Amino acid sequence: MKFNITRDVLLPPLQQIVSVIEKRQTMPILSNVLMVIEADQLILTGTDLEIQLVAKIDIETASPGAITVPARKFLDICRLLPNGAEIRIEQQGDKMKILSHRSRFSLTCLPADNYPEFSESALDQQFSVNAGKFRKALDKTMFCMANQDVRYYLNGLLLHISNSKLRLVASDGHRLAIYEDLLDQPTGIEARIILPRKGVIELARLLDNPDADLKVQFSGNNIKIYIDHLVFSAKLVDSKYPDFGKVFQQSFFTPIQIQKQPLKEALTRVAILSNEKYKGVTLDILPESIRISAHNPEQDEAEEELNIDYSGEPLTISFNAQYLLDAVTNLDSEQAVLTVAANASSCFINEPEELAYKFIVMPMRL
Numbered sequence: 001m002k003f004n005i006t007r008d009v010l011l012p013p014l015q016q017i018v019s020v021i022e023k024r025q026t027m028p029i030l031s032n033v034l035m036v037i038e039a040d041q042l043i044l045t046g047t048d049l050e051i052q053l054v055a056k057i058d059i060e061t062a063s064p065g066a067i068t069v070p071a072r073k074f075l076d077i078c079r080l081l082p083n084g085a086e087i088r089i090e091q092q093g094d095k096m097k098i099l100s101h102r103s104r105f106s107l108t109c110l111p112a113d114n115y116p117e118f119s120e121s122a123l124d125q126q127f128s129v130n131a132g133k134f135r136k137a138l139d140k141t142m143f144c145m146a147n148q149d150v151r152y153y154l155n156g157l158l159l160h161i162s163n164s165k166l167r168l169v170a171s172d173g174h175r176l177a178i179y180e181d182l183l184d185q186p187t188g189i190e191a192r193i194i195l196p197r198k199g200v201i202e203l204a205r206l207l208d209n210p211d212a213d214l215k216v217q218f219s220g221n222n223i224k225i226y227i228d229h230l231v232f233s234a235k236l237v238d239s240k241y242p243d244f245g246k247v248f249q250q251s252f253f254t255p256i257q258i259q260k261q262p263l264k265e266a267l268t269r270v271a272i273l274s275n276e277k278y279k280g281v282t283l284d285i286l287p288e289s290i291r292i293s294a295h296n297p298e299q300d301e302a303e304e305e306l307n308i309d310y311s312g313e314p315l316t317i318s319f320n321a322q323y324l325l326d327a328v329t330n331l332d333s334e335q336a337v338l339t340v341a342a343n344a345s346s347c348f349i350n351e352p353e354e355l356a357y358k359f360i361v362m363p364m365r366l
Helices: 007-020 071-080 131-144 197-206 260-273 321-329
Strands: 002-006 032-038 041-047 051-058 065-070 086-092 095-100 103-108 125-130 156-162 165-171 175-182 190-196 213-218 222-227 230-235 256-259 280-286 289-295 301-307 315-320 335-340 347-350 357-361
Touching: 002 007, 007 032, 007 041, 007 051, 007 071, 007 086, 007 197, 032 071, 051 197, 065 071, 065 103, 071 103, 125 131, 131 156, 131 165, 131 175, 131 197, 131 213, 156 197, 175 321, 190 197, 190 230, 197 222, 197 230, 256 260, 260 280, 260 289, 260 301, 260 321, 260 335, 280 321, 315 321, 321 347, 321 357
Parallel strands: none
Antiparallel strands: 002 086, 032 041, 032 065, 041 051, 051 230, 086 095, 095 103, 125 213, 156 165, 156 190, 165 175, 175 357, 213 222, 222 230, 256 335, 280 289, 280 315, 289 301, 335 347, 347 357
């Protein structure tokens, strides 16, 4: 293997690849990037066996070959070279020489033949979606995913395709976010799959070009997404997502309309004096006003009152302040609508007219 490349062409895809690679690996070769030269293309691959990222870079006058290179060391060398630097890479046995101007590096590598293959079943379903649309859907929902929950289906995000409708759902058991959007073309597909948490976080990071079109292929076990020069693959969570539809089938108190920004600011201030562990705040909802209060074991207290558009009966309910803030922050409109279930088991937070985004938060007992 021998080729020349500029630092500015190599660095961005290399950074994307290395972010998938875990720092601590059970197999030493998984700490490496697989580099393959074939048909005037440099193909970089990184995986942790659950997620894989492949980047393809066009290059000229290269001799073919394949080797695996220590990922972090290779990235640090490329990152610290000057902007626009020309890099010459040569494979010599189990070593890789990196030459640039007056800099010389030699990395000990592992053979490409030992690099594990990413197992994939036949990807029999396919649809296309705009990257900006998909990134917005991820941003509106992914923060609700659980982290290391024993109910492992919550450690991911539900992707529901129903012909021309795209729905993303995430929940950690205390709150739930739903975002719906229409695809540009009907798919004829009816499918529900669960993307793993790490895969969702990596995918959101990769979708930095809102104008790109994504080609999405999936089966019952795997998903593959083509993003410009990148190919993202992940193993799906092997489970069934719980039926959250029942939460809509209940009676509710009268919806409460409130200005988003004052609510956000009041919650942020009052939460300062909430219990550090539980972050609980209490909402006393009265006709035309809402009182937000908090206290903590040190006997500190905070209280703020806001004007609201509400004509229902008075009620008192408590929530985790951060959950409310996350929901309100993700609203696009200037107004927030809070709708509490009649049995006080949940509260819906959404926009006055836009029903594409719904956020449900469970109350706390303080």
